[in-house]
Amino acid sequence: MSVKVNDFSIHVATVNGSGSQSSNNVLMRAIFRMGIPVSGKNLFPSNIQGLPTWFTVRVSADGWTARRVETEILVCMNDQTYVDDVKALPQGAIVIHHDHMNIASIRNDVTSIPVPFSKIIAEACPEPRLRKLAVNMVYVGVLAEYLKITDEAIELAMAQQFKGKAKVIDLNRAAIQAGRAFAKGSQSAAPFPYKVESMNKTQGKILIEGNAAAGLGSVFSGCGFVSWYPITPSTSLVDYFSEYAEKYRVDQKTGQKNFAVVQAEDELAAIGMVLGSSWMGARAMTATSGPGISLMAEFAGFAYFAEVPAVVWDIQRIGPSTGLPTRTSQGDVSFAATLSHGDTKHICLYPGTVEECFTMAGTAFDLAEHFQTPVFVLSDLDLGMNFYMSDPFKYPDQSLNRGKVLTDADQEKLASSGRYVDVDGDGVPYRTLPGLKDRRGVFFTRGSGHNAKAVYTEKGTDYVEQMNRLSRKFETARNHVPKPLLEGSGKNKIGFIAYGSSHEGMREAIHILQNDLKVSVDYLRVRGFPFHQEVLEFIQSHERVFVVEQNRDGQLLSLLKNEPLLVRELPKIESILHYEGFPLPASFVIENYKRLTSGQKSAAA
Amino acid sequence: MSVKVNDFSIHVATVNGSGSQSSNNVLMRAIFRMGIPVSGKNLFPSNIQGLPTWFTVRVSADGWTARRVETEILVCMNDQTYVDDVKALPQGAIVIHHDHMNIASIRNDVTSIPVPFSKIIAEACPEPRLRKLAVNMVYVGVLAEYLKITDEAIELAMAQQFKGKAKVIDLNRAAIQAGRAFAKGSQSAAPFPYKVESMNKTQGKILIEGNAAAGLGSVFSGCGFVSWYPITPSTSLVDYFSEYAEKYRVDQKTGQKNFAVVQAEDELAAIGMVLGSSWMGARAMTATSGPGISLMAEFAGFAYFAEVPAVVWDIQRIGPSTGLPTRTSQGDVSFAATLSHGDTKHICLYPGTVEECFTMAGTAFDLAEHFQTPVFVLSDLDLGMNFYMSDPFKYPDQSLNRGKVLTDADQEKLASSGRYVDVDGDGVPYRTLPGLKDRRGVFFTRGSGHNAKAVYTEKGTDYVEQMNRLSRKFETARNHVPKPLLEGSGKNKIGFIAYGSSHEGMREAIHILQNDLKVSVDYLRVRGFPFHQEVLEFIQSHERVFVVEQNRDGQLLSLLKNEPLLVRELPKIESILHYEGFPLPASFVIENYKRLTSGQKSAAA
Amino acid sequence: MVTPNRVGLTKKDYFGSASTLCTGCGHDSVTLHLISSFYEMEVEPHQVAKFSGIGCSSKTPAYFLSGSHGFNAVHGRMPSVATGAAMSNRSMMNIAVSGDGDTASIGMGQFVHIIRRNVPLLYIIENNGVYGLTKGQFSATSDKGSLQKKGEINTLESIDLCLLALELGCGYVGRSFSGDAKQMVPLIKGGLSHKGTAVLDVISPCITFNNHEGSTKSYKFVKDHDQAIHEIGFVPSYTPLDVDYDHGTTKVIDLPNGSHLTLKKIDRDYDPTNRQAAFEVLHRARSEGALLTGLFYINPDTVPFQDVMKLAETPLVQLSLSELRPSKSALDEVMESLK
Amino acid sequence: MVTPNRVGLTKKDYFGSASTLCTGCGHDSVTLHLISSFYEMEVEPHQVAKFSGIGCSSKTPAYFLSGSHGFNAVHGRMPSVATGAAMSNRSMMNIAVSGDGDTASIGMGQFVHIIRRNVPLLYIIENNGVYGLTKGQFSATSDKGSLQKKGEINTLESIDLCLLALELGCGYVGRSFSGDAKQMVPLIKGGLSHKGTAVLDVISPCITFNNHEGSTKSYKFVKDHDQAIHEIGFVPSYTPLDVDYDHGTTKVIDLPNGSHLTLKKIDRDYDPTNRQAAFEVLHRARSEGALLTGLFYINPDTVPFQDVMKLAETPLVQLSLSELRPSKSALDEVMESLK
């Protein structure tokens, strides 16, 4: 058996709250530090301690970072799950496990490497109460030895993970070395079939979660006010915002902040505060997940109708209801797009990479302020809470688009316009901010009927006029949202459409189609709603289109179906839907592609 | 000019809170009592006193009860609006007005009949503080005289309106007689061009608002628990429920009630109480309007996922947001159908007549209990708050469908089944109620992940299994919702689809198309979602389909677009959308039909 | 009316659009008192932000200070909007008007939490014991035993919003009657001068749905039962305090903006800086069915939410891009740490 | 454990599924106390309905009485569900478990209103001062000055749920500590025997996120500061009351189901039927930073919501169609009136 280099996955099964997060991060970062592309997917329970959790490290010289279903190496630290975990392995996999687990009694087509973890840690860690945490470092050591991860890389990873805390590092180092020692002693004659070899493919790259990127992006795009109510998996976005803002947006002398983060009493209050802040003129945002989106429904309609900017990050998790709070999903796509009663439509963004989480933080504010409307940024648990490799983010040096705001200086416009007048023919009116002295520009913001001058009205004609302008405004937004991104020549007959965190799986699937199945396809990644012109054209110009989504009901497709330009195109569009809560693997796309096209082929044959 | 009999409209413009509601009801009921089909549309402001309000009485020997845009007789009691009101009249209309209003200065192609209302009422009503209210009865008297409404009919109407209160009736009678006397004295030689003549077309019929019918229907279908938060235009539904329940569901001896109506602190609490009650095993419902639907979003998803019955009446008004609270709309159709984050779908009913408000109250409970899911009944302000003529409602003598509920007696099923097991292959599981002794049937209801046995789980496969079963359940519901109703042979090329309160306008429009424009069309009234098989077939079997809705975005059509069977049919479907907040008039349908077909004709020519 | 105040504005400059409430509605009197207060306090309208929810009462902000921006939020959720606004522009003077339905039912959660955060604003509840705009249902402040227009008896205990505010640590708590200009105007001015959340529960009768015999929120009932705990006056910062106050009978309270409240004894000694005493007096009144009005409690040393949150003195909305966006080197530093 | 009680059930019959909370979490102790209470009260599990919201605390109902139906609602909105359930089947005994986040933040509105309605249920707040399930943010009951695990100081005033419940007219208000079985069990039994809403605020430390030095909700802090106001005992209806009670030191309170609470004096005289005294004692304790536990207030004569609403004795869910649907002649009468 030859040795596979820099191309395999490690699946670590542990118990939640046992400190395995640090070990896994050290493992992943050490490989990254050796210049090898790597990604980590954390599958954790909705619980603080005791329930099973898994972490998958994918090592890929070619830089594929999507989740893989197959695992080459399994580490079993969890008594509750190891039987099932072992059963799920492909043939020939390697199992590193507690020595009290009898792997052979489960399967004999996998390689069992029993490790006396308890014994090793008892020796390596003098303090009993620390052993429960440190034991996880032992498997890092075992793996490091087998896989040839260098001590230097481990040290760098530890320094970063433990922020240089020497005592903690010493403790963990001891555990790792003990693991290494064990592996060295027990290594068989045959070489371990997987190993890493230094490369330079991560040079200059960063490893970051989408929520960190989004929080950072918000700090750098002038966000002044954040209100939110904690909810998995959105909480870390606000935590990162606070962390970076506390560092870079506090007056060094006075200790005063030029931002505020308010933990609201619930999501209704969170979005309410955001509206109050945006109305005052600050850039304001909130972050939440499904249940919070439901609770924001009433205010979302208010903001749409009264035309108040707001940025809402929805880090999607599995619904309906509480659902599976720690599983990923794209299940709020259609709900967010028309959130609230009555006729409403909201601008939505679909970041697909951590870099886009960073840049779209700014785009969202620009669009919200330009169009004076809420903007929903639909990320998800996979993108938000897992680590992705990326080029460092570019400093955003363009100025902010604060939209059409009139001040006391704008005498002419104040005289001629009115709050809801379509002066420019693009459906986007001019607004003013509280504090304006010129009474001609002072108005009352309300969710009840108002005419172009912002005066209360119950006249049907005024209402229709305003609603039609809102439609026009939305139409204007179509070509202001980020364009879709095309991969492929654009001239193929088959087109795939996907969005958000499906990107990594899609990239890889397209590659496999092209290289292994020899099928040339185009792949368009949609990045915003309303759909950019080019999305419609892509569908029009392809013979067959697959829309890949992570929900049951084909939600993005249901939005596409409302596009008048597409009424004749629908018969050629099919859904590929993945909704079991784990990140989309390329293999799922391939399998479904085969399934959907096989009938066709045989029909053609 | 010939005299038009039993076919005209009277438009009364008054001030809100001035008591004109009683006068208008007496006017309408008196005509009804003469055996002539009549309908009344109340256009009132979102205010208690002082803002303009209008009431339109349509007299139609042929029984057309939809709103008409044209008015033959205008009564001007409101100084604020009479100029605009007069301007909006068709040529030749008659204006009965306060004598201080100068109609001639506005138009001279209408007939002005000045009436010294203040003087008349001062004489007829000795008590000054009652005059403000009673003055409105004067125009009833004037109209009665001109139109030949009999005193007998007026007396019957007053007896009903004022529930036999002699003093009030005397006062109002005096005002009416004074009006009559004035009209008699001032009648010109030429006969008044409109009049009523007794017929027998209202014999045995009732006049009722949809909300009264719905409240009554709920009382008669075993509803035990109602919780709601007041909101126009749904409040009267609960008021009527209470009124009838207080009368017929209270123990005469003990004064104890076998129902409870709880005014909640908001709509989140209202739906929460309903779920608690349904879960316990009672038939429970709430009534609300748009903003309440938004606030119920989170619990709606819970009920869908945890499978708890609930009946929610949405008496739609114009949104988004507070919108125009006293104007009618069908703007919540798509929002209610998929209310909540995540993949959700809800059964919806669309009553189109007052009789259906009565019967669907029961159907809603049957479906909610049978399918263990929330059912949204989408009525609207027009249907809910205006008076319609109807045959008396039939006593519902069939038993209730309480769905698949296991009790301690169901030993076998309790042993073999589980809360969320698809025992019967229809996606509908068996539930049990609190109080069950048999522990095999005791379960925990949660909005988080659960497997077929109702045990907490985070397993992707369990989740997918449950979500797919929910889809199957929804598919089963398709042919359990009320069938659509067809008018026409079904063999025409052109088909119209409409629903809810559009029915009256549609009926008339179809008649006009057939009789005046000589176009034969079919008209299908959709009554539920998911769409019954026959809805899909109707579309498939027509060459051109118009979907008539009272919203901006063509919401029902957007739901139709998700039907796999219709993907090839969409190009032939067009929307006719009326959303200015007034009830749909037939003329709007005709105009739009002409507009949409004129291009075609000329193209064909 | 036509005399300009020291910022050059006449009373008319403090008007709003014409009221569409019922003739005789208590809320319209509150509007008048607000107009007088702002005019007399010489506030420039553009420095004021107005907030409300939904209800007849919540329409009030449209009827005063048309020179101020106003935000008519959704039902019961105004406090959150006001919080976001106050945090974003701390230079504004904030006035919020709500109803008993808007506050004590659907708005209870947000009411509690705005007080807890001590967001600087004067929060007036135009309390009529009913839902006016939806035609007269009982609200949560309707007294037990009070009669509805159609004769129904309220069977639930009322919520006393002053006691609740006190319990939650509110630093300015008062009650008044819409018909009592003399008491209301100084209470409003004091509330507007306060640094944190000021709650003013104003009995403001609904003439259409709750002004009948048997109602405890009718004009007649309130007039018959209203007992002021002191005679309250407001002395603006630019007027020297009268040195002749009898300190035995008149208490003077210094407000943060240099103005003062004067509280003249009526029947009893009452110290509104004694929170415990406020509880006692109000609990006693409640159990006796007495209707007390006046300033129950004031804590002039309260710390507003912006200071609790260490917010910069400059309002957030006045910060420039260069202040809001950290430097390139900051981003570089972050990127470096992620490598 | 294996001794059956008089309804033939052993303690094990009152267990639920295995807890998935952190080892040492205070909530698991509350679970044990609940199991003991139901077992000792000899309640048949099928006669109990369990309710909760969302949070670690709200998972509790899964861990006791697996023979009872339970409803794990959405976050903060459990009181409404319990209200609807209680109205529909008045024969059930209702137990609700919530957290401080679930109750005092998102759930504040519903908490206030269930108390106001006096819906019969025992409402336990497992109060740890943080949001456990979302990893340790401060909750609204976190004391001002208390430290977060990462060192952040809480800058806002806490909400005292007992004082709030008292203010809202709650007829059974107590506080305890999850570690104090001796106090908690009688408090639970008393609450379950109460006719209206009973509120029990239980300090239940979060071992993972709020058990450090500087936290006022840690095991250590609570143990060091806990002052019981009396020694409480529960005497079931079938056990004759000990005639030897010293009436000078022990108060006996009769509960509606024939059982009794006995309150033995510790340091001070305390009469839990005196609402005013409860306010005073609790306000004083709050200002002194003292942590009192015990039964602060009880009103045994409280009227439950079902009676306020004149609900039939027979639970609604037990009514047959013929009782629920009025006769044909009733409909005819209505139709006649509409002609």
Ligand SMILES: Cc1ncc(C[n+]2csc(CCOP(=O)(O)OP(=O)(O)O)c2C)c(N)n1
């Ligand atoms: C979410 C929502 N629910 C219900 C309503 C209907 N509604 C409008 S005002 C109001 C009550 C107002 O009562 P209150 O705040 O006391 O004001 P008042 O009219 O008595 O001054 C209600 C229930 C609404 N607008 N929004």
Ligand SMILES: Cc1ncc(C[n+]2csc(CCOP(=O)(O)OP(=O)(O)O)c2C)c(N)n1
């Ligand atoms: C609408 C909604 N928002 C947010 C959340 C996330 N969430 C789950 S539990 C919780 C707080 C729980 O705190 P607490 O009630 O004190 O319970 P504890 O875990 O501390 O016992 C939050 C915010 C949610 N589930 N639903």
Ligand code: SF4
């Ligand atoms: S209904 Fe009542 S509260 Fe509303 S405006 Fe009229 S009097 Fe005022």
Ligand code: SF4
């Ligand atoms: S996180 Fe805290 S509250 Fe949650 S289970 Fe662990 S110890 Fe208990």
Ligand SMILES: [Mg+2]
């Ligand atoms: Mg009110």
Ligand SMILES: [Mg+2]
């Ligand atoms: Mg907690």
